[in-house]
Amino acid sequence: MAVAEGIANIRQQNSDLQSVRGQASFAATVASVIAAFFGALISVDLLREEVAKNSAVLIFLGLSLLVLSLVFAMQVSVGARDVDVFVNPEAISYFAANEDFSGEGYRYLAKNFHSCFEQNEKVISDARANLHLALLFGILQIIPWSVLIALVVMNE
Numbered sequence: 001m002a003v004a005e006g007i008a009n010i011r012q013q014n015s016d017l018q019s020v021r022g023q024a025s026f027a028a029t030v031a032s033v034i035a036a037f038f039g040a041l042i043s044v045d046l047l048r049e050e051v052a053k054n055s056a057v058l059i060f061l062g063l064s065l066l067v068l069s070l071v072f073a074m075q076v077s078v079g080a081r082d083v084d085v086f087v088n089p090e091a092i093s094y095f096a097a098n099e100d101f102s103g104e105g106y107r108y109l110a111k112n113f114h115s116c117f118e119q120n121e122k123v124i125s126d127a128r129a130n131l132h133l134a135l136l137f138g139i140l141q142i143i144p145w146s147v148l149i150a151l152v153v154m155n156e
Contacts, residue, residue, distance in 0.1 A: 006113025013120040020127045024076035024134060031069035031138030035062065038145035042152060058148040065141035072134035076127045 006110060006117070009117055010113065010120065013117070013124060017120075017124050017127060020124065020131055021077050024073040024127075024131050027131060027134040027138055028070050028073035028077075031066055031073070031134070031141065034138060034141060035066045035145075038062070038142075038149065041149055042145070055148055055151065058144040058151075062141050062144040062148070065137045065144070069134045069136075069138035069141065072130045072137065075130045076134065
């Protein structure tokens, strides 16, 4: 029973990590669309000399937030470790060949699953933290872009 539960838990963790990675890809897309939208609104023609002195800092800040968002999203999608689905095949083969499905064999496998489960939870937790940062920086970039648009509009 514990071994079957361990297998089910580790499969669920693998599914959870894949879900977080999909969300990170979506977060990167949203951050890029936000930057593209505001970039389209702020054309080079609108950046006159009066606005240009204040715009460099805002553009740098907006692009920096976009890059941070993409870096954290990439960290989830590419840089994150995989969950460990380690099951010692030698131990299973030994127990099956010797028909030793005693409590000791099950305890060994359950302990192995518990160890994998704890390590996997750390991987998933780190991936979720990076996803949250990617979303935060992606949304925060709206502020400098909006201020830049306001400056452009006020100086028309």
